[in-house]
Amino acid sequence: MTRRALASSLCLSALAVTLSAQNTGAPQSVFGYPDFSAQAKIDQQFLAVPDAKLAGEELKTLTAAPHIAGSKEDHDTALYVAEKFKAAGLDTSIVTYKAWMNLPKEIHVTATDANGKVLMNGPTPEHVDGDPFDDDPRVVTAFNGSSPSGDVTAEVVYANYGRPEDFKKLDDLGISVKGKIVLTRYGGNFRGVKVYIAQERGAAGVIIYSDPADDGYFKGDKYPKGPYRPDTGVQRGAVQYLFKYPGDASTPGTASTPDLPESQRLNPATAPNMPQIPSTPISYHDAAPILAALTGPNVPHEWQGALPFAYHVGPGGVKVHMDLKQDFAYRDIWDVIGKIPGTDWPDDWVVAGNHRDAWVYGAVDPNSGTAAMLEAVHGIGALLKSGWKPKRTIIFGSWDAEEEGLIGSTEWAEDNAAALSHAVAYFNTDVGVAGPNFDASAVPSLKEFVRVVTKEVPAAKGGNVYDAWKKSQSEGESRRHSANEHLGQGAHQNPDVEIGDLGSGSDYTPFIQHLGVPSTDIGSSGPYGVYHSVFDNYNWFIKNADPTFIYEQQQARVFGIEILHMADTDVLPYDYVTYGKEITEYLEAAKKKADESKVTGLDFAPALAAAKHFTAAAEAVYKKQQSLPANPADLNTQLRQVEGDLLSQAGLPNRTWYKHTIYAPGEYTGYAAVVIPGVNEAIDAKDSARGAAQLTALTEAINRAASTLETAAK
């Protein structure tokens, strides 16, 4: 899975001009290097290696068979990746963890009208004429990871996107979901949140479908004619409550090694990140007869989707029988780990990862990223063969069971928590290539780093990646503006590309939000209507995403340059000035929200003072970073500690696994980042006491970081 949240706040980096070099070709100088010319040569040597054709072959091999986590085919891909790592000269191992996971034994969803007439007998198998992959017997029936078994017959209530405001609207209409099956469409939040709120409100079960308004013909032509979701396409997915904690349900905070005894595990069936009501995903082909038969009030206008009839809220007119038999078990999963020891600072790890497991074939999600990673490994292998060695240790991780809840990455991160507490970066890619539009999310300290890297990498269609990225963002921007001309806003003035905040939905979560490793997430997007369906396969990919694999090559190059720069830079290029400014903006926005929602008793002054202190110290540190001291080891250690200082060991209320005070996935959004989450979520809950406590914890964290920055500046 991946969902990259693009920050709506547009903060201009104060360092943009200084840090970035020329806009085309190799930069003359790059922040962190006394002399960039040696690195520039290495970069050029690297950039020549990643190969489009090879990436295509790797993608084809990886996606030859369905390879859900824990399956034999998944293990085969682990062996394949390990072989590639070894061939490149990496110190390679396959690390096994034990994960509590379900596979669908039997999934039945049937709908009947008031007279017992069968309206739908599903699930209808995913199929389109002309797809060579959809009929493979190894394709796993669409289901929800982490859904319990359940046999429920109930009336249906349609809840739009299943967001808090949608359930609130049902309250306004006087419609209860208690004992009902909630039918909700994908979009607006993480699917697990839909189930979480439905469970809080006493629903008997949840069905989630893809409405063609959001994900289907309303967007454009359906596969195989176009890239959009066909009628029978289903979005599988985990409904794990990952906003509580990701990874194996029985071992929050601890690695789920094969030998960890049951006595040291939670009962996974009742663990806090496990839903307690059954849920399952269906296609719009199967949702249509239910929605068409539903009675009750007409929906609020914005709840209407693109199926060809007027939607009703229910209940009434139709009963649904969900019979889900899940096969839950501890299953082995396999992370492939490849190391290149660093010569100068071997304990300063640069970790780069991508997951390998897929709901079905996963051509886009995740193996477009895997193929790109393999070509980055290929390039770095060529450097190794030429005698080059990194100053810091590079570690590649091919994670397993990401789809079930970031399990492979989370368990490995928990397993290596001590070493990771001083890892200098985690670079993620999940959906490497779904289309031509490069996109990134990052912690503020690495936003400018990503921009600098993309200026050095040639773009698939000429120029550099940065310029192509900027162009695609400004075209998207003007499309949005032309659709909103009545707003009377001027053209967007931001002269730099926007980089999103890290929420959740991919493997950076344990690194940044649990352990405080500065992280980025990169990928390339486009019209992608087969997410988590059988149709996300090689045939779809070469028809729609990247027929000649040139974006694969581009992605491999950006990923590789991120790693090389971070492994070899003298002074770590974290930009804490931007970080300080963003924290200040978050605080001001939260203060405004608290005022507007009349949540009193929150004194933002100490936190704002701390942020001011942080920013001032960051400016001083920045000058020191620029001065490039001869022996930067102590400075680097302090620079790295700043992100760690922003963790609170107590964690967030009710979800203590999440330790970062600035970023977390939203409890009620799931994928999208909530900034200064402890404070903002307390304000949303109108809980002044909790808000005050969280504001104190946040202030302490900012002050810790500011002190470290001050020490570093000395």
Added chain:
Amino acid sequence: MTRRALASSLCLSALAVTLSAQNTGAPQSVFGYPDFSAQAKIDQQFLAVPDAKLAGEELKTLTAAPHIAGSKEDHDTALYVAEKFKAAGLDTSIVTYKAWMNLPKEIHVTATDANGKVLMNGPTPEHVDGDPFDDDPRVVTAFNGSSPSGDVTAEVVYANYGRPEDFKKLDDLGISVKGKIVLTRYGGNFRGVKVYIAQERGAAGVIIYSDPADDGYFKGDKYPKGPYRPDTGVQRGAVQYLFKYPGDASTPGTASTPDLPESQRLNPATAPNMPQIPSTPISYHDAAPILAALTGPNVPHEWQGALPFAYHVGPGGVKVHMDLKQDFAYRDIWDVIGKIPGTDWPDDWVVAGNHRDAWVYGAVDPNSGTAAMLEAVHGIGALLKSGWKPKRTIIFGSWDAEEEGLIGSTEWAEDNAAALSHAVAYFNTDVGVAGPNFDASAVPSLKEFVRVVTKEVPAAKGGNVYDAWKKSQSEGESRRHSANEHLGQGAHQNPDVEIGDLGSGSDYTPFIQHLGVPSTDIGSSGPYGVYHSVFDNYNWFIKNADPTFIYEQQQARVFGIEILHMADTDVLPYDYVTYGKEITEYLEAAKKKADESKVTGLDFAPALAAAKHFTAAAEAVYKKQQSLPANPADLNTQLRQVEGDLLSQAGLPNRTWYKHTIYAPGEYTGYAAVVIPGVNEAIDAKDSARGAAQLTALTEAINRAASTLETAAK
């Protein structure tokens, strides 16, 4: 037909507080009366008469059979209305005009794919199970009034709403409509404009359909389950170029009396208001197979409708054969005219009208208005029987052939142009009741008059009409605001109801825009998805619009009070202060537009000075109106002359029938009003020379009116 354009500019009436009385019950004093108490008694006597049950019976009688203009059934309704007029004591006559009109002899629209396979063989008859009216053999096949016959086979291009910006987008896509059949959906402008632009661009023909996104299930449940357009429902309508001139094609500016010889007529087939390419309306049931088969590029996202597939622009994939055999002839039409001579100022006519002809049954459009008018007549008849007589002459007009192009009203107005040059008001109602939400358009001088009238009339559901109107507007407003929360605009601050500007689409057009008679148009709206279809019948009406006819009663009361006040007031209650302010706003907006679109050479200073002069004089006149001179005849004459002064005898460029310098239907919008049209349309055409000339003509008109106001103020 009717489409009421609600002004987006919100001009607070300076007179609002002064002119209006208390918000409930009969007002204590009303502007124009030295003592309102006598009038208040007459009003109360009147208000007691209009009867909901009788209105329902009248509606049922009027809509018992399809009664298209010129048919025997139409003549029957004329006799019925005349009988009602006579029974009320009106001096009644049936006035016959001769109108060049088409009826469909044969209408065929078929679609075939590249292999000649028939995809659609239409038109499919309008039908739903459960409707008692749709199978009557007298129902006229759906067709376009004023469309020529034509036999065209061509490829298809989809042009969204057929607005200028849509055809511009086709240019951008490199797609020509030359020789093609343009398929366009209803909405965004008057259907005649769609054909007009397509003709300008060399299209071979036009097909217009109702997309369910705009008019069908995307809005709510289809009839008979709900009020919205069912699959087979077709919107008939005239494509006459009414923005050139309305009325009989052969007699612009002249009454088409039965004895007017051919030698004094234009050749109607080639007259300027007659389309030269064939066009026909179809249902979304019949449009779907064409759109589904269309190839070419995917549509721009905002062109996608609610049919269940991705739309393409074409051409390609499908050919359409339109074979339209129209039966054009001069046919007799029948206006019913009922007069009540005025005692004091018999030459000062108060005209009130509604059309009677319908495309099919016309329960909403127009006979909900006819029933309301008959109950207003009923009430005024009761006053007459009690001995009351109006001071000014009241004339009721039951117009014919409005649907074909405002023919009955236009011919009668042209016939009575001399007398109407000093008529004090024309009050229109077309769609009297489509639902519960009262709505009005008016010239600025009568906006406050309408507000005052509605404050006196009890609302169907309690309180007064004004308050109910305000409530429904503010609810609509907050719905719009809650859908646009991201705009960050505060709640709407306008403390008064908005009243729209008069564009076109109903019978006020000849009165205000050709002759300068101050006009209003009132009605009541609601979810109305059967416009111009067979389903706009008595069954739909009692299920959806007004089951107990209480809104019919309300409408009769408002219409009647408008007439009574205008007939009996001492000083005419025109509000020229508001008029002056609105003209100033129009000028400022046009100046801004000219600047932004870089149309130079337009000096707005003289026009703005004239408007300032107008407003200052209006303020002085207003004081005089308030002082209620003992013999107001001269003042009234001057007050009335002001609207006439705003006419330009030269008329608008290329459409000289339209004489009003402040309001006209837009040449490229058709229904919606364009303000200061000569100037604004020249700016849109980037024609500086024309703009300058129009600005001069406008300035002269405003100065004429200002001088008259100054004389009146003396």
